[in-house]
Amino acid sequence: MVGPALSRRSSSVRRAVALVCALVTVLVLGACGEGLSPEFKDPVAAAPATDSPVTVTGAADVPPVLEYEAPLTVTHDRSQVVWPGVGEVLTDGDPVLLNMYAEDGRNRKIVQDTWVASPRLLRLDPADVGDQLYEALLGQRVGARLLVVSTEEDTLTEASGTMPLVLTVDVLPTRASGTPVTLAEGEPQVRTGKDGIPTVTVPEGDPPSELEVRTVVRGSGAQVEPGDLVTVRYVGVKWSDGEEFDSNWESGSVLTALFGLGTVVDGWEQGLLEHTAGSRVLLVVPPALAYGGTDSPLADETLVYVVDILDTRSAVAADNSSGEGTSAETEEG
Incomplete structure (x- = not known):
């Protein structure tokens, strides 16, 4: 076996300097829960009034931007569809290709960001993606963007307890379709x-x-x-x-x-x-x-x-x- 078709030349290259503006889609989690159309899948109950709202902006081909006041108050784990997909339906055990961006809701520090390197190819199984993300993804279609707000065990600091996690997930195709x-x-x-x-x-x-x-x-x-x-x-x-x-x-x-x-x-x-x-x-x-x-x-x-x-x-x-x-x-x- 030979490695992937990488060039024999140096990979140290200058970045392109153009960015195409695109339509911005906005969702306020918790503030818009009742206005979703029937095709939107909401696997977790809407956020309690005591929880802080989270706004997601950005088009499908650019990293999402999260807007909320830190430290974020989260008393109930929830997920929401920012927009639905139109591709293949995700079923149990499928391979899923995900672009993920996550912040620590206490201080807005980036916890995960696949946009800067490569999306992750995972298996749609609770053991691989976790229970909450599994439930959020199951039945969605390729092309969807989801927002997940949860409390997770704090593994980033020496302090014990939990941290509020704000995660966006973009579902990409795993093979050609057209x-x-x-x-x-x-x-x-x-x-x-x-x-x-x-x-x-x-x-x-x-x-x-x-x-x-x-x-x-x-x-x-x-x-x-x-x-x-x-x-x-x-x-x-x-x-x-x-x-x-x-x-x-x-x-x-x-x-x-x-x-x-x-x-x-x-x-x-x-x-x-x-x-x-x-x-x-x-x-x-x-x-x-x-x-x-x-x-x-x-x-x-x-x-x-x-x-x-x-x-x-x-x-x-x-x-x-x-x-x-x-x-x-x-x-x-």
Whole structure:
């Protein structure tokens, strides 16, 4: 096995400096509980009048912003849908890909922030995500944003007791979802198993000398732009014998990398830009755009990748959250 398709060049790159403004969705937890439409799922009772309200703002492709007065008063754990999803329904035991942002309600210190590196691939099971988040997520759809306010054991300080925790959760897809596109005869063919994992069949004959890019599934999400943090699942095979040399499907992980600035191989840089989140893309990458000229065992190989683009977001937006990240691979669980 060879590691993910990271560039042989340095990963020290400058951040993009553009941030696209988007529609802001606002929810005041506890103040708007009775006004929810029937399709909103509210698994936990509305907040008591004695609890402090929490406001969530931000669009789907930027980190959420929490507004509340600290120290936060929480007497009752609760969760609320900020907006519903429109994708697949989450059922017990499903893999779930989550962007999570959490603050300590006592002082607004950041407790968790996956926006700056990589969303977490977990299993929808109480043992993996906890009882309250399990109940909040069960039955929701991909694309939903949830707000969870709870009291948790204080593990951040030496003091015993509990702390108020304010958590937002964005549910991302775990595989491509969109309009299938038929590939031409004579090209590598892609099949999808019941578990969603793609397999690749390489045709006989010599490989192309130039990069070839084909859309297998056309998603409807945001386009990959230079400077985006892009989260993918992928499989790679060699054209010469069809042997798989790399995949993060079986390992239960996702790869998040900074695109367009030299952090992944040139074939990915050129081939995935301007494709949309939700897409599955076939890349036939000649050695010059992969590992040619290196001491890699793949140096002379034309490589065939199938890449599911799960999420793409501005690295500037991530920087505005709490920190920075260039590439990361996170495993399920």
